[in-house]
Amino acid sequence: MMSRVVISDGVLEGELVKNLFGGQFHSFKGIPYAAPPVGDLRFRAPQPPEPWEGIRSATEFGPICYQVNPFMDPTPKGSEDCLYLNVYSPDLESAKPLPVMVWIHGGGFVFGSGNDDTYGPEFLVRHDVVLVTFNYRLEVLGFLCLDTEEVPGNAGMKDQVAALRWVQKNISQFGGDPENVTIFGESIGGASVSFHLVSPMSKGLFKRAIVMSGHMNCYWALISRPVLRATALAQQLGYGSSDPEELSSFFKEQPVTSLVNCLPPVYFYEKLGGLSLSIPLFSVVSEKQFGDNERFFEGDPLEALQTGIHEGVEVISGFVEHEGVFSMKARGGYDIVKESSKFLEFYVPMAIRFNCGLTAQMEAAMQIKAFYQNGSTDPDVLMRFCSFEDFQYGVIQWQRICAKTNPNKFYLYKFCCKSERNLMTYGLGLADIFGNEPKVCHADDLGYLFPLKSFNLPVDPESTTFKMIDNVTKLWTNFAKCGDPTADDSLGVRWPEYTTDGEEFLEIDEELTPSSAVMKDEVELYENIFSKCLPNQLGSYTYFMTNSIASFANKS
Structure with missing residues (x-):
C-alpha cells in the first residue's frame, strides 16, 4: 500500500510496510534535504534542495556518500550527490504528534550511511516514535579545510545541521512533533551529537540528545593543522603548491575517486602506525569567520564546555x-x-x-x-x-x-x-x-x-x-x-x-x-x-x- 505526504518541496509517495516485530509503519526513502554538493558546491555549506513537480517516488534510498568501507568492502561506492534522508513513521495522522528521533551514523567520517542495511527502523518505531536517518558528506568531501571562505571546513557537520533544519520544517507532515526532537548517534556520530550540543548553528533544533561511545572532547574528535593536512594530501596526489587558493582550485578539479581512502600522514606516529587509534584524518575543525557565513564550531572542545551546552x-x-x-x-x-x-x-x-x-x-x-x-x-x-x-x-x-x-x-x-x-x-x-x-x-x-x-x-x-x-x-x-x-x-x-x-x-x-x-x-x-x-x-x-x-x- 502506498502512502503520500506533502512537504515544502513537493509531494512524496512512500509505502506502508508491515513490521515483523509488530504493527506497521510508513516508509519514505531518498528524500533530498539539500542540493547535490557537486561542481562549485563541492566543499561548500549545503544549499536548499530544488522543489519538484508532480509526485516524487520515495521507495528507494538515495545514493550514499562516495566512500570506501575499510572493514567491510574496499570497493569504492556511492556518489557526491548524496544528501538524502529517510523517514519512518508509525502514524502519519496521529492525534498527538509523535516524538522524533534523528540518527547520526558513525564510521569515523570515512564510511556509513542512513540506509536500512544497518540502521533499519523496525525495533524503534514499534514504540511509537518517528525515526529519521540520513547521509552526510564524509572524509575529504565533507571535512577538507583550507581556512578560506571557499573551503572553511565542517561541510559534513553543516550537512547534519541542514538535515535537522529539514526535520523542523517538514516532520509534522509525517506525524512527528518538531518541538520534541531527540538526536542520537554512536562513535563519530556520538561525537557529532556532542558538537551539536554546543554549535550555534544547531541551537533550537532539538530537545534531547543521546551520545553513544564518543564525545567532542575525545582526542580523535577534532583535528588541528587542517591546512597542513590538505597540503600533504595535495602532495600525495602530485601537486606541490601550499597556497590555499591554488589548493582550492586543485581539489575542486580532482575526480571524486581521488578524494576517498586518503591517508596523508602529517605526524611521524601516523607514518609508523600503531601508536594510537586510527584517528579520522579529516574531521571537525575550529572554523574561522568569513563575513556573515555561519560557523559550525570555533575554539577548543573543553573550553567550549565552560560556556555550557545548549x-x-x-x-x-x-x-x-x-x-x-x-x-x-x-x-x-x-x-x-x-x-x-x-x-x-x-x-x-x-x-x-x-x-x-x-x-x-x-x-x-x-x-x-x-x-x-x-x-x-x-x-x-x-x-x-x-x-x-x-x-x-x-x-x-x-x-x-x-x-x-x-x-x-x-x-x-x-x-x-x-x-x-x-x-x-x-x-x-x-x-x-x-x-x-x-x-x-x-x-x-x-x-x-x-x-x-x-x-x-x-x-x-x-x-x-x-x-x-x-x-x-x-x-x-x-x-x-x-x-x-x-x-x-x-x-x-x-x-x-x-x-x-x-x-x-x-x-x-x-x-x-x-x-x-x-x-x-x-x-x-x-x-x-x-x-x-x-x-x-x-x-x-x-x-x-x-x-x-x-x-x-x-x-x-
Missing part, C-alpha cells in the same frame, strides 16, 4: 564495556599485543603525548601499565587501556564537566549486553585473542537498536536477546518521549539522574542495575597523572573545574 537540552551518554577491542584492531591486532609489552609508548595518553616531554610521557606510561597489568593477561591489559583512553575517559570527563556547569538533566550508562548480536569482536577477527571470552566491543550496542539487516541475524521475540533489545529500545524511546528513560514501569527499575556528588549511572545488561562512580579507579589514575603532567592545561577534569570556577567568578 540550555535545557536533556542528555543521555555512555559507553560499552570493552570499547578497546575495536581500538586494538585499529592499532594492528595481534602485532600490537606483542609490541605493547615491549614499548611503553603504547600507554601514553594522547593529551600527554602532544603536550609533554619524553620523561613525563614515560613516567605516565609506567604508572598506567602497572595499574592495568595487575592480575591481567597482556591482551586484557591493552584492551582495558585502549577502552579508557580512546572512549571511556572522554565520556566520563564530558559528563562530569557538563553536570557541574549546566543545570540540564543528565543520564550516564555502561552497556554490557552480550549475545549473538555482538558482532564486532568476531567480525574484527580478534575473538581468539581473548580466548573467545564474550566481549562488548565498540559498536556492539547497535544490534540492540537496529535490526542490522545486512548481517541476517535471526531474532526470536521470546528470547533473552529480544528482552535486551526491548529494554534498550524502551530506554531510548522513553527518553525521547518525556526525558525519563525509565518512565515505563515495565522496566522495573529507575535510572537515576547523574550528579557530580553521586556520579550515578545505569548498567545495561540482561538486567538493568543502577550504580554509582563508574570506573572510579581509572578516573582517579588519569586525574592524578594529568594533574602532574599538565598542571597548566585543560588536560584534566580537576584542573578544568578549578579554573572554570575561577573564570566564572572573575566574569561575574
